[in-house]
Amino acid sequence: MAQPQQNITLSAPGYFGLNLEDAPIDLDQRYALQADNAVIDSFGRLGARKGFASLLASSPYADGQALSFGRVTDNGTVRYLAGVYVPSLDENQIWEIQNLSTTATATAIPLPAAYTLSTANVQILDFADNGIIVGGGEMLILDNGSLNVVSDGPIILPQDDTGTILATLDFTTAAAAYGRIWATGGTGGDETIYYSSLLNPYQWYDGKAVPTSNFNTGGIIDVNEAWPLGRDRIVGIAGHNNNLVVFGRNSILVYGNPQGDPAAVGGIYLADTIKNIGLVDRDARVSDGRDLLFVDDTGVRSLGRTVQEQSAQIGDLTRTVRTQIQQAIKSSLIAGGVELAFEPTNSLLLVILRGSNDVWVCDTRMPMQDGSFRITRWPGAPIASAFYDDVSEKLLLGCASTTPIAEYAGNQDFGGQSFNFQYVSPVLSFGDPVRTKFLKQIDYTVVSGLTGATCEGSWEYIGTRAYEKTKFFTLDGGDANFYDTDAKYGTASYGTGPNVIKTYRLNADASGENVIVKFRATINNSICSLQQMNIQALLGRIN
């Protein structure tokens, strides 16, 4: 006797993003086991990411690789800077990006005489109407378009009556916050924070009985005795929620009230310590405006804003991919480091795994009930750094190869290259894992302007009878303002403009206890989102 055909609808498949942690069977069907080159689009659908479009119309060296970005105000002039490695010269340079909002070009800013930038992965700080560059050797200052070594200026190096404490300002990590530069690393050690005088990058700690300048409020914070784990090293510093957050590798120190003179009565104080959680890399932190997001060994975490409670809340934002991202982070730290970038226009949080050509993407619009983000992944993305400019609303991408600087725009990579958008559903049991399922039909409802693009629809049985089959179908994005209820291939189509929602029906076969459904589209100059999937199956006997 024929069994009634059952239908399972996966509305907004992958809307919850990846979940590789929970048991795959009977996982919420809105999760995905794979969401490559995908984002959660503005309608809450899993869709293909935008492309990586080359940004620069001209650049000093075509083989340059931007590893860091910064927007600074130099004596009233806004400048966009990039730390660029030029392989053909085996040289690190600082480029200025002009006309970012229109036709962007880049020029190299001459480095000070006899100065060698040790790395292009620098920190570019906007501080006191100047640009400050940290991490490439001695601290540089951008003043009226020229780069100078800070200590060549009217410098007061960290000193006391015994002499100069720190002769070289070769910090490796810093933050510009609360009117000061807070810096550490290099010769000064990674357990001591040197903070500048207020809005003055030239004046640092002066502990002499008769200070060189009476206006100097620079100072030092020795965090050696503050670590909750006995010993740690500072990896990053950030201002957040009127606190100065000091990220150790395995612990976090939260200093309160960094405003004013930190050393004065009622000044800065250690408000909280967090242990067994830290920052993996200097640039693996960013603020999304609500929380301070950072990457530790277990994934992306958040340091929440707290007003009434003293302790900062810690969120585990990549809980659903914890094991996978943990391994990816570990590999990337060996290969080149980790960077976190926030793109508010599309609410994207990029976990850039340098050297691995791997980017994990968190959708920050609406966290899940457990506070975690919806996560997708951009495997193979050659991105080393990212920077969002809120004026031009462009997400600049420093690329490890191909082009010095790209932007997150369009629907092709690097001027014409296509990329694959892929979705894999959770293991579907139709609510009855013990019965055999006979898939009859799979309907993919796709939003796309792609015409003629070949897509792959796959189904795979998981269990005692492993079976996988892929069918191909061609997308028909239709014409602009196209509307038709009598569609080709027995499909209905509707929509406006080049992006058309269409349903593509595939006949399925074979049987098994549990099934995974897949979708893959080659993105080439058009959007593509997966709006819905209907899977029709017959339920068989109990195995």
Place this chain on the structure above:
Amino acid sequence: MAGFWESIAPGVAGAGAAYMGYDMAKKLGQTGEDAAAQMGALAGQLQEDTAFKGYGVTTGLGTSTVNADGSTNLGVGQDQGFANASGSMLGMAGQAAQNAMMDTGAREQEIYNRAMAMQNPMLDSQQAAQQANEYAMGRGGVRGSQFGGTAEDAAMARARAQASNEASFSAMGQAQNEMMNQGQLSSMFGQQAGDMYGQSFMPMQQQMAMMGLGQGNAGMAQSGQFTGAGYAAQLGLGGMQSQINAEKAATELYGNMFGSIMNNASDIGAGMDSAYDTISNQSWWPF
């Protein structure tokens, strides 16, 4: 015409008288010479008798002698005990004076160190409590240019500095007082050294005083000596004068006698002439 004898006799008598006179004069001269010799001897004797023989004074302090040539040996020197004590005291005075003139810096530092050593345990305790409180407040490790450390550190540092300043000023005052004391000690020691040095000459002064007494006694002895010598001289001179006078008288007597003889010789000659004549007139006289 006078006879031969008469003529000769006076001559012979005169010759005899001249001879005798010569002999007398010679004797008188000899007597004078003898007197002169005796006077010389007397003078020598007197010189010897009246010569300064020197004298000596012997006391419990020592024996002083004044030699015949007037050279004086007091025979008593400085009191070495006092002299040595004076020297020692002078040395102490010099040391104290040197101390008084020294730079007070080193001593100030020493006093300061001791003062701070007394205060440091308390200050350290306060600082430890302050630092503990600082860390409890989450303020540990913070150092600012305006305060050197934190403002709390600066307060503690001010307390330390205040204690240090007080100790420093106290050390300066104390050191200066000590220097003044050293100056006063130097003066006192110097005074005592002078006194002791003076005291060291006291035996000599006392011996000299005794020599004064001895000098009186020696004067008395010499007066007796002079008196005896005077007497001896007078007696000697008197004796010689008497001898001379006697010689003179004898001489004059002889002179007178020879004059008489001479006068008598003429008569004798005349007699002899007469005798001669008588005789020569005799037959037998062969002539």
